[in-house]
Amino acid sequence: MKYKIAVLAGDGIGPEIVAQARKVTDAIVAKFGHELEYTEALVGAVAIDEVGNPYPDETHELCMNSDAVLFGAIGHPRFDNDPSAKVRPEQGLLAMRKKLGLYANLRPVNTFKSLIHKSPLKTELVDGADFMCIRELTGGIYFGRPQGRTEDGQTAYDTCVYSADEIERIVRLGFEYAGKRRKKLTIVDKANVLATSRLWREVSQRIEPEFPDIEVEYMFVDNAAMQLITWPKRFDVMVTENMFGDILTDEASVISGSMGMLPSASIGVHTSVFEPIHGSYPQAAGKNIANPCATVLSAAMMFEYAFGLMKEGALIREAVDKSLEAGVVTEDIADGKKAYSTSEVGDWLENYIQNA
Ligand code: IPM
Ligand code: MN
Numbered sequence: 001m002k003y004k005i006a007v008l009a010g011d012g013i014g015p016e017i018v019a020q021a022r023k024v025t026d027a028i029v030a031k032f033g034h035e036l037e038y039t040e041a042l043v044g045a046v047a048i049d050e051v052g053n054p055y056p057d058e059t060h061e062l063c064m065n066s067d068a069v070l071f072g073a074i075g076h077p078r079f080d081n082d083p084s085a086k087v088r089p090e091q092g093l094l095a096m097r098k099k100l101g102l103y104a105n106l107r108p109v110n111t112f113k114s115l116i117h118k119s120p121l122k123t124e125l126v127d128g129a130d131f132m133c134i135r136e137l138t139g140g141i142y143f144g145r146p147q148g149r150t151e152d153g154q155t156a157y158d159t160c161v162y163s164a165d166e167i168e169r170i171v172r173l174g175f176e177y178a179g180k181r182r183k184k185l186t187i188v189d190k191a192n193v194l195a196t197s198r199l200w201r202e203v204s205q206r207i208e209p210e211f212p213d214i215e216v217e218y219m220f221v222d223n224a225a226m227q228l229i230t231w232p233k234r235f236d237v238m239v240t241e242n243m244f245g246d247i248l249t250d251e252a253s254v255i256s257g258s259m260g261m262l263p264s265a266s267i268g269v270h271t272s273v274f275e276p277i278h279g280s281y282p283q284a285a286g287k288n289i290a291n292p293c294a295t296v297l298s299a300a301m302m303f304e305y306a307f308g309l310m311k312e313g314a315l316i317r318e319a320v321d322k323s324l325e326a327g328v329v330t331e332d333i334a335d336g337k338k339a340y341s342t343s344e345v346g347d348w349l350e351n352y353i354q355n356a
Contacts, residue, residue, distance in 0.1 A: 068307070103267075188240035192220060262278070
């Protein structure tokens, strides 16, 4: 079978890490007899520089006509330090999410035996932690309007908006995922303060009786932030709104030991996007030192979620596990031992798959 993949490498370390994921996906399709057609397109700061738009129309067209999108990272420090910039790379990512209807961002969190000691948390707390964060991705305060400033510029406002329909589709997904896993769903909100959160609870409680075999708990986000690092093993599937999910998943990355290990899948209406949860890491751009594993594992999710090819995804995961065991790792997880370069890790993974 032939699959069309849009490759949006983006900014910073994006091109380097995506190049390693492509080595891996090429090795997989060669082994299993599939075919991939890659088409590259611009997104982020590079797209602003070249065409003045962080998510150009041509890029959107390509994504709409692709079976999956492999995404690197976006962001550039020159925009971060300039609050007056009218066009920002992040707008490209947000426009892509909205226009492709990517309402569900799946961020699996688990540990890797050979990295357990890298977590700042105690081994007995994190060993065996394995849960799925489902972050709503096209609503909430990221997209609510009005957003802006008063005329005198001295007051600014953002608006958090959720409709019952938006809540229902993501919460249903949470129930369905919990059904396929350990049957426990944690719904995270701030219903003691926010009207949108109270609607989340109302809608969730309405759906609850349809899933009698799922154990449901409702948790305030501040409590969830604490429980994530004091008792991560209690979670199975967590579902939450856009900004809470953004913050909690960065926090959850410390469980794995490195941000460089966490992949994600954004699924929705038109196509799906696979990207690492980390950013563009500008300090490392062009240095061939960034950890490619999160992007490689995102490619594993692509085979599984977009194409339904489970063995292919499993072999990529196995290759990553073996590379960690073999100590073929980048500096973020090298622990004072020899650090391999981004491309050396990619070569090792490619070679492992070719010889598997
Ligand atoms: C993420 C990122 C983005 C977000 C930024 C780059 C807009 O932090 O994917 O988690 O906040 O969603
Ligand atoms: Mn984030």
